[in-house]
Amino acid sequence: MLHNPDGKTALRGLSPAIWRPAANTLAACLTLVAVAWALGVPRMLGIAYYPQQLMAVILGLAMPVAYLALPMRRGFAREYVPWWDVGAAVASMGVVAYVVVNYPDMVNFIFFRRPEIWIPGVVVIVLLLEALRRATGWALVIIISTFLAYALFANMVPGRLAGRQQSIEVLGGYMALDSNGILGIPMAVAATVVVAFILFGRLLETTGGSQFFTDAALLVMGRFRGGAMKIAVLASGLFGSISGSAVANVAGTGVITIPMIKRDGYPAHKAGAIEAVASTGGQLMPPVMGAAAFLMAEFLAVPYTMIVMAALIPALLYYVALFIQADLEAAKLNIAPVPKSEIPAPRDVASGVHFLFAFGLLITMLFVFNWSPEKAAMLAALSVVISALVFGYRRKRPALGTIFASLHTTGAAVIEIILISAASGLVIGVLNVTGLSFNLTYALVQIGAGNMFALLGLSALVCIVLGMGLPTLGVYVLLAALVAPALIQVGVEPIAAHLYVLYFGMMSMITPPIAMAAFAAASIARAPAMATGFAAMRFGWLAYVIPVLFVFSPSLLMIGEGTHIALAALTAVIGVWLISAALAGYLADRLSLALRMAFAMFGAMALVPAGMFAGAIYSDIAGVCGGLALIGWNFARARRNVMKEA
Structure with missing residues (x-):
């Protein structure tokens, strides 16, 4: 005690x-x-x-x-x-x-x-x-x-x-x-959108909706390791692609997915980190990408379809990296498939299908009728209560007292994120009232002029700092005005410059000290905020790398010849797999420090696009060949070890 x-x-x-x-x-x-x-x-x-x-x-x-x-x-x-x-x-x-x-x-x-x-x-x-x-x-x-x-x-x-x-x-x-x-x-977002979605999630939990989604996840993915994580990545990515706020996405899907991931055996801070990274990346994933993509098309005076095509490969690589790394974490933690006896019967799960109506209603109100997220969440919450009282789940209906109790449990659940949101306003206020934000931008242009790597590094830092606590649209508008022009002036493709600032602006959501999405997930997971933030940085590592790559090689943005684009995408996937294994410390079995360094080295070589610099094609070939050889050797060794133990 x-x-x-x-x-x-x-x-x-x-x-x-x-x-x-x-x-x-x-x-x-x-x-x-x-x-x-x-x-x-x-x-x-x-x-x-x-x-x-x-x-x-x-x-x-x-x-x-x-x-x-x-x-x-x-x-x-x-x-x-x-x-x-x-x-x-x-x-x-x-x-x-x-x-x-x-x-x-x-x-x-x-x-x-x-x-x-x-x-x-x-x-x-x-x-x-x-x-x-x-x-x-x-x-x-x-x-x-x-x-x-x-x-x-x-x-x-x-x-x-x-x-x-x-x-x-x-x-x-x-x-x-x-x-x-x-x-x-930040306080406005927390006080409206976050509270509304947390209430929605609490009502789902109270009425049996969260149990339905847990049962559905078990039914669909229970036979695979880390099944809840796979559902979380998929659901958060899909919802995030049509959501205008990473924090709202965490609040909307995290109340369901984070408890599922924790029940699978993941530590609380890693469960929150996976949800935060998946939710943040949703706004980088076509076809919707939040409102920022539509504004980007206006700024660049190009068709919206061009923005979607350019963003597709980096976004897919982002989720490939998250999925692989989290899956390897499941293997390392020895999270076994769920026993068949614990997988619910399809007939029982089917009795909760009515809960899906709330999510359909939520998406319809958001994107067909253009409702605000908080109003759409309130309507979805009401539909959950009504459908649960009428149909129940697995022959059980919620008591009215437990439904009303959701009011104070919701309030208690959002205390931490409200305090963090209010305090993040202090940082934003200092940037504005002292002129520090302008001074940072001015210094960026002056110091980085003529040096691409210095300019990119400083731009990334400014994007993360200025993006603290702001919603996606606000981040993009600010950075497109302050940082993107400096990148375009030194020869970066305009669409690459704008996607670069969008990526690093969004990474402020999972980068401490003001990692709003990670902290929101930590609040739901009941995990330390900073530990969740740093874990989110590790799971979302590719988002810090891929913008630099597509600045130097626009083939990753589907700019150039088809063969070059296909080659860049293929080698990038192999590179992502190798580096993710190095970060997780596991592939077919645990990797020694030397093996992790070798995987990381070959992964970095494969990840670099062939058109990034003269001779990069040879780096790609060496990385792919060496990496595949390491993968084959690791699986063969693991198989031999299993046979010896048998």
Whole structure:
């Protein structure tokens, strides 16, 4: 049992009989406010408001829950809540309530240094960072605090990264009130889309829908190792290709797939990482690719079909790498096929087919009737409840009490991602208010001029930094304006330049410190956020490599002769297989360090397209031949070992 540092008497704080109902009530209210916002209820009632006011309401409900439910020291059980935590919960609710009520009067005077504006702002920042520390640990808090310190002393930074110094009075008001700060785009996405999809997932779980999908996965893929993972990659990729938000994709499919992957035997952080990478890559996968692809066609003045064709091979390679690596992880972890006795009967699984109607309704509302994701999710959630009450699953129907309980379980599930989203606004705010984002772009062009590799490396860094916490469309618009022109100026194909910034902008979703998709998956998986982020980087390794390759060799974008395109795709698949085996440390059996290095070397040689540089065709031949020889030798050795053991 975990030690309880908070004491066991009411003299040391609130008892569970008091704080748990209070936390559940606040969490349920959070869900209800988010649902009302998603459905436009305030506007239907004629209530005029700033979106930031509703974001602040949701933050003001999330922070007290964090202080009540999360102990000061992570990893310890919470029974009684100390009075200082009660005070922090009350203070966080009170100061945010002050901001909500007075927001219309305060927002126009952010830069006037009024105490009634900046003091509440500083209090909100401090309380938010402490709540974030309790939820995720010190790493994010230290990184965000570094950005805030930069804003206070930006004029003292030497060189091109010097920025506009901000006083604590201006910084406090700006971060707490401006739409580029805490109450910015990441918070808006978390407070609407994420909450809506998490509620949808909780209702699926409550009504038996998640059990239906688990049973279906067992029925279809249970006879193969890592079957749940394969379903997760496929489902997330398909849904992500028509979704406009990686975080929404994680929330929509992850609530089903992540528990399935964990039940298969994967560690929690790897289960979250697989889902985050699969969900993020969906927006790089034709035919839809989110709204960014349509905008890209407009920027480049080319047919949309050209964008789709160019993006196809890199996107397929991305999923091939994820599928192979995760499958090899299953082999390494010795995740055996499910015993036949545990695979459900087809007739039982067929009784839950009505749950598929909710997903069909969701997709129809999103892409036929052009509904917003949160409204479509709400309608899908309603259809799940109705169909479950009418038809049930495996002769069971949910109780109304458990359905209503989904409100507070949803609120509790999104606390961490809401805190992360609000805190990521601090980073975005610093980039804007200090001019650091412009300075980074200027430095990129000046330093990288005339040196392609330097420019590509710096561009990738800027794309990841500027992409922190932004939705796909926002990432692409920003990067297409700031970074892509610099790449085109030094001779990069325009379509390659735009796909390059889109790829690295999207990689901000799985790249710490502000890896929104990975952190959303970690929240669902109940895994450490940073561990999930770094695992996601490993599973999504190809996305950091493939943009560089298609910049130097557009054959991977289907530009050039058909034979060159086919050859580049074929050798790339072999290279992906070899490098994935090296990263997993397993193919037919475990690989030694020397073998992993050999696999990685031959994989890198095969991955390089033949047209990348003079003589690259010989590198391809050597990589493919050497790699295939290694693969054959490894399988033969594994077979001999099995025969010896027999």
